[in-house]
Amino acid sequence: MKHLKTTALCGSLLAAISGSAFAQGQFDGVELKMLAIGDTSVTRLAPIVDEFEALTGASVQIDMFPYPGLIDKIVIEASSNDPSYQLMWVDSPWVGVLGESGALLDLTDLVLRDAEEIHLDDIIPIQLQENTWQGRLLAFPASGMIWHQNYRKDLYENAEEAAAFEAQYGYPLAPAQTWDHYIDIAEFFTRSAGETLAGEVLEKDFYGNAQAYSRVAGAITHDFFPIMRSYGGQYWDPATGLCAMDGPEAVAAAEVMKRLIPSNPPDYLGLMWDIRTGYMERGEVAQSSYWSVRTVRLTNPDEAVLPTIGEAGYAASPTGDGNPQPTMTGALSFGINSKASEIEQQAAWEFIKWGTSRDMMRRFAEEGSGVSQFHVSILSDPELQARYPYYQVLLDAQENAQRRIFHPFYADVEEVFGVELNKYMAGETDSAQEALTSACTKINTRLAVFPEDLRLRWINDEPAAIFQ
Amino acid sequence: MAYIRKRNRRIFLIFLLPAMLVLFLTTIYPMIYAGYLSFRSYDLAKLFVPRVFVGWSNYAEVIGSSEFIHSLITTFKLMAMTLSVQLVLGVGIALIVTQKLPGMPLARTLLMIPMMISPVIVGLVWLFLYFPELGYLNYFLSFLGIESIPWITSTNWALWAIAIADIWQWTPFVMMGTAAALQSLSPEPYEAAMIDGNSRWDVFTRVTLPQLKPVLVSLMFLRAIDAFKIYDIIFVLTKGGPGDSTEVLSMFIYRQSFTFWRMGVGAAASFVSLVIIVVLITLFFKSLQREQHA
Numbered sequence: 001m002k003h004l005k006t007t008a009l010c011g012s013l014l015a016a017i018s019g020s021a022f023a024q025g026q027f028d029g030v031e032l033k034m035l036a037i038g039d040t041s042v043t044r045l046a047p048i049v050d051e052f053e054a055l056t057g058a059s060v061q062i063d064m065f066p067y068p069g070l071i072d073k074i075v076i077e078a079s080s081n082d083p084s085y086q087l088m089w090v091d092s093p094w095v096g097v098l099g100e101s102g103a104l105l106d107l108t109d110l111v112l113r114d115a116e117e118i119h120l121d122d123i124i125p126i127q128l129q130e131n132t133w134q135g136r137l138l139a140f141p142a143s144g145m146i147w148h149q150n151y152r153k154d155l156y157e158n159a160e161e162a163a164a165f166e167a168q169y170g171y172p173l174a175p176a177q178t179w180d181h182y183i184d185i186a187e188f189f190t191r192s193a194g195e196t197l198a199g200e201v202l203e204k205d206f207y208g209n210a211q212a213y214s215r216v217a218g219a220i221t222h223d224f225f226p227i228m229r230s231y232g233g234q235y236w237d238p239a240t241g242l243c244a245m246d247g248p249e250a251v252a253a254a255e256v257m258k259r260l261i262p263s264n265p266p267d268y269l270g271l272m273w274d275i276r277t278g279y280m281e282r283g284e285v286a287q288s289s290y291w292s293v294r295t296v297r298l299t300n301p302d303e304a305v306l307p308t309i310g311e312a313g314y315a316a317s318p319t320g321d322g323n324p325q326p327t328m329t330g331a332l333s334f335g336i337n338s339k340a341s342e343i344e345q346q347a348a349w350e351f352i353k354w355g356t357s358r359d360m361m362r363r364f365a366e367e368g369s370g371v372s373q374f375h376v377s378i379l380s381d382p383e384l385q386a387r388y389p390y391y392q393v394l395l396d397a398q399e400n401a402q403r404r405i406f407h408p409f410y411a412d413v414e415e416v417f418g419v420e421l422n423k424y425m426a427g428e429t430d431s432a433q434e435a436l437t438s439a440c441t442k443i444n445t446r447l448a449v450f451p452e453d454l455r456l457r458w459i460n461d462e463p464a465a466i467f468q
Numbered sequence: 469m470a471y472i473r474k475r476n477r478r479i480f481l482i483f484l485l486p487a488m489l490v491l492f493l494t495t496i497y498p499m500i501y502a503g504y505l506s507f508r509s510y511d512l513a514k515l516f517v518p519r520v521f522v523g524w525s526n527y528a529e530v531i532g533s534s535e536f537i538h539s540l541i542t543t544f545k546l547m548a549m550t551l552s553v554q555l556v557l558g559v560g561i562a563l564i565v566t567q568k569l570p571g572m573p574l575a576r577t578l579l580m581i582p583m584m585i586s587p588v589i590v591g592l593v594w595l596f597l598y599f600p601e602l603g604y605l606n607y608f609l610s611f612l613g614i615e616s617i618p619w620i621t622s623t624n625w626a627l628w629a630i631a632i633a634d635i636w637q638w639t640p641f642v643m644m645g646t647a648a649a650l651q652s653l654s655p656e657p658y659e660a661a662m663i664d665g666n667s668r669w670d671v672f673t674r675v676t677l678p679q680l681k682p683v684l685v686s687l688m689f690l691r692a693i694d695a696f697k698i699y700d701i702i703f704v705l706t707k708g709g710p711g712d713s714t715e716v717l718s719m720f721i722y723r724q725s726f727t728f729w730r731m732g733v734g735a736a737a738s739f740v741s742l743v744i745i746v747v748l749i750t751l752f753f754k755s756l757q758r759e760q761h762a
Contacts, residue, residue: 072726075513101515215709267600269710270621408514415727423711426623 027347028057034087034334035074038064040293040371041143041332042089044364045355052354058347060087067091067273068217071411077337078103086340086348090139092130092331096408096458099133105336106136108465110349119358119375120466126401127374128464130331133406135462139333142356143293144374146397147226147328148390149182150280150298151175151287152306153313155189158198164188175315178322179227179256182209182287186263189286208263210279210288212271215422218414219272220257223289224421225405226328228253231320235405235413241455243443245417246436252320254421254432261425269426283309289317291330292372295390300368314390316397327397330404331374407458409446416442506735513729526736536737538712539720540744542627546716547695549631550638551688557635558642559684563672565643566650580644582637591704594633595620598705620706623713630714633701638694642687649683650676682759689752696745717741 036042042064049060063085065073071094077085078101090098098104111120124144131139155161156173165173169184176182186208191197193204212219225235233249236242244250261268265279273290280288281297281304297303298312306312319325334356336348354360358378364370365384372394373379379395405413417439424435447455506526511517530536565576582590597605598619606616619629653676661671699718702708708715708723715723721741725734 075729079512079515097513101513103515215711216707265601266616267618267621269618269623270600408516411513412728415723419709419712422709426711426713428623428711428713 024055025057027343027350030058030343030347032058032060032087032344032347032351033085034060034062034089035070035077035085036062036064036087036089037067037070037091037332039067039332040296040369044369044371045142045360052351055354056347056350058351060351074098074103078339081339083337083339086337086344087351088139088335088337089142090131090333090335092139092333093404093406093410093414095131095133095138096406096410098335099136099138100408100458102338104138105338105340105345106138107140107336107349108137111137111140111466114353115466118353118356119377122358122375122377124374124376124379124398125467126329126398126403127331128466129461130329130403130406131333131335132462132464134457134460135465137464137466139331139335140352140356141331141333141374142352143332143371144394144398145291145293145330145332145372146394146401147289147291147330148295148317148393148397149175149287149289149315150295150390151185151313151315152189152283152285152310154310155198155286156313161189161198175313176287176318179230179252179318179320182289182318183256183259183263185209185287186260190263204284205265207265207279207285208287209260210264210271210276210285211257211260211268212273212276212290213257213261213264213268213422213425214270214272214275215418216272218418220421220425221414221417222273222291224253224257224417226289226317227256229328229402230317230325232325235407236459238456238459241452241459242447243413243440245413246433246440249320250436251432254424254436257421258425258432269422280312281306292390292394293330293332295372296370296388299388299390302368314393316393324400326400326402328404329398329401332372403461406461409443409458412446413443502735502738505731506739508732510731511729512731522732526732527740529733530737530740535712535715536717536720536740539715539717542712542714543696543698543716543718546627546631546634546698546714547692549627550634550695551691553631553635554639554642554691555684555688557639558687559646559680561639561643562646562650566647576644576647580640583640583644585637587637587700588704590633590637591701594629594636594701595705598629621710623711626706626710626713630698630702630705633705634695634698637701638691642691645683645687646680649680653679682756685752685756685759689748692748693745696741696748 034042042062046062046064049062053059070089071091074088074090074094075097077083077088078098088104090104095104111118115121123141127141127144128137131137131141156175162173165185165188168188171181173185173188176185188208189197189206190208191202191206193202195202195206197206211223213223214220228245228250231249231252233247233253234244237244265271265285274294276288277290277294277297279285280290281294283306295314298306301307317327334352336345336352340348358375361371361373361375361378365373365378365388370388373391376395378384379391381391385391407413417436420429420435420439423429424432429435429438507521507523508519509517509522509526510519561579565572565579585593597603600606600616600618600621603619605619609615609617617625619625657675657679658671661675666674697718698716699722702714702716702719703722706714708719717737718741721734721737724730724737
């Protein structure tokens with residue numbers, strides 16, 4: 001151990017002298033473990049971690065788990081004084097609970113120190129802000145996300161379908177700009193087996209839309225909140241710090257989801273994120289709005305059927321009245337366990353820099369796999385844009401974007417709203433207002449025991465110190 | 469003599485010690501600790517939430533919660549669904565497999581396989597069967613011209629889907645207990661009943677069933693305790709949904725403890741659940757005693 005520390009100290013000194021660039025074998029013998037998800041932000045990187053070991057000497061083992069239950073494992077890990085994992089995959093809404101608990105290392109100084117090396121100026125600012133808690137940067141983006149709509153471009157451009165749509169609804173068929181349009185399109189394209197779609201007789205039912213309605217891990221809230229925000233809804237009352245997700249915008253969003261049910265697959269109440277995206281990837285629905293983390297699959301025939309039978313189109317999320325609203329962003333990021341040893345924390349930061357570097361992101365994009373990118377230079381690259389048409393949507397949407405919910409009680413919000421909204425969609429609750437009021441009441445009961453100034457601090461989105 | 473008795477007692481204690489130690493570490497200490505937690509505000513995830521003594525407020529919250537009452541009702545509903553079918557099927561199958569027919573010993577063995585499988589595996593097997601788009605059950609129903617059933621994604625079907633999986637797994641338990649009891653019944657009453665010219669149904673209802681009653685009551689009681697604690701299958705199949713249609717008591721406790729990380733409330737709910745089970749056990753033994761006296 002002493003030898004390890006001496007080696008690492010020498011390595012750190014070398015790195016400091018050379019402007020923090022990798023020093024060959026700098027972390028010989030250091031073993032890092034990462035608690036992560038089995039999704040693109042990690043699966044692209046996992047097979048090549050040996051390259052990092054060859055560069056620095058530190059070995060990295062990535063343990064991948066499904067999203068449901070992952071936060072539970074991270075929370076348990078964070079509450080341990082003798083952690084097994086030095087690196088943690090972080091979904092940006094978890095920053096609040098992990099930050100307030102002191103579970104993650106503050107990366108602010110490291111980022112500022114290595115700003116040039118990590119091309120800080122090239123990273124979309126909101127992706128960094130997504131990972132801040134009270135101004136401190138607690139995780140670093142490995143995949144940036146926005147919530148946007150995907151649609152069957154080949155069907156929208158089919159002359160027969162376009163004419164029929166215009167005849168029926170009185171306006172041209174195009175990516176929806178309002179939720180009412182979105183519902184019209186969903187309704188129009190919902191067809192039964194035996195009916196015709198783009199001139200071909202359907203062998204099985206075709207659905208106008210697929211959204212996540214499952215209560216498991218609050219999946220339904222991951223669609224509900226972006227829709228609520230697209231109506232201009234707020235999470236919290238800025239005067240009290242209590243739940244405000246039962247206002248008219250929230251009700252409108254829940255009602256949109258309810259109105260979309262007839263156009264969804266019949267198992268809609270069980271639709272999780274991946275099952276929902278699966279419908280789009282197989283080309284079995286006309287449109288589906290979701291987080292861009294899986295959008296890349298729609299461009300890759302090895303990962304989706306759609307590119308072989310049609311073509312995907314991409315557009316910004318519809319809004320309530322068609323006027324622009326700030327887009328919902330998210331970030332899937334890597335953080336460092338605050339209880340890891342100093343040498344492990346140094347190695348972990350080197351790993352994060354390596355795994356999220358602009359070169360690595362470009363390499364993923366060029367290899368055809370890619371993640372949801374977050375560097376301006378990559379998203380605006382004309383060659384890559386031609387290959388990944390949704391890059392422009394990602395770029396445009398993040399000019400005026402709002403971060404996701406980041407409250408320390410996020411897990412409670414996700415679960416409580418997940419159940420109440422799911423009950424409303426299942427017809428167990430009579431109205432959206434009743435469901436949302438019930439959910440807000442439950443959240444407020446838990447929040448009311450905390451002083452107002454603390455509640456207000458929790459909802460305050462302080463700009464990251466790296467921007468000051 | 470006294471010395472030998474004293475030495476023997478010491479040897480007994482030495483032999484008992486490992487078992488007592490295991491019992492203390494795995495059951496008694498956790499229970500005492502859970503009792504301690506149930507009077508505290510203890511949030512495992514939110515380390516910033518003060519961990520303080522809160523008196524009976526966790527218990528008051530649990531008992532006053534509409535979700536708890538709903539989960540209790542759903543638990544009893546599921547118990548009624550599974551126990552009634554398991555009783556009828558278990559006795560019926562036991563009557564068949566205790567006949568002196570070829571292949572019956574093998575049939576008995578095969579029928580017992582489901583109860584030997586871990587409930588999580590049972591849940592996964594049924595998940596494949598129920599899966600909305602790709603499930604085998606709907607695939608077979610389509611051959612019969614029957615439309616797909618949203619087994620685990622409909623509030624009307626989900627509890628039945630759980631019940632069917634539980635019935636599949638635990639009917640063999642009832643069958644096994646009943647078969648054992650049937651084989652131990654004395655033949656004389658049957659011979660007398662046949663000589664008296666009773667029909668097979670009369671013999672079953674007037675001779676067999678009364679003799680089986682204590683065994684059946686015991687079997688149903690054991691099943692009721694198990695059904696009250698059902699968790700694994702629901703966790704795998706529905707996680708309490710859709711809506712809250714399959715949210716049983718154990719799922720309520722799980723959500724409080726491991727979704728909201730409110731260990732104090734979860735512990736209080738566990739103790740309330742324990743009290744309900746103890747009341748059930750007491751009622752059972754009282755009814756058994758009444759049976760014996762009668």
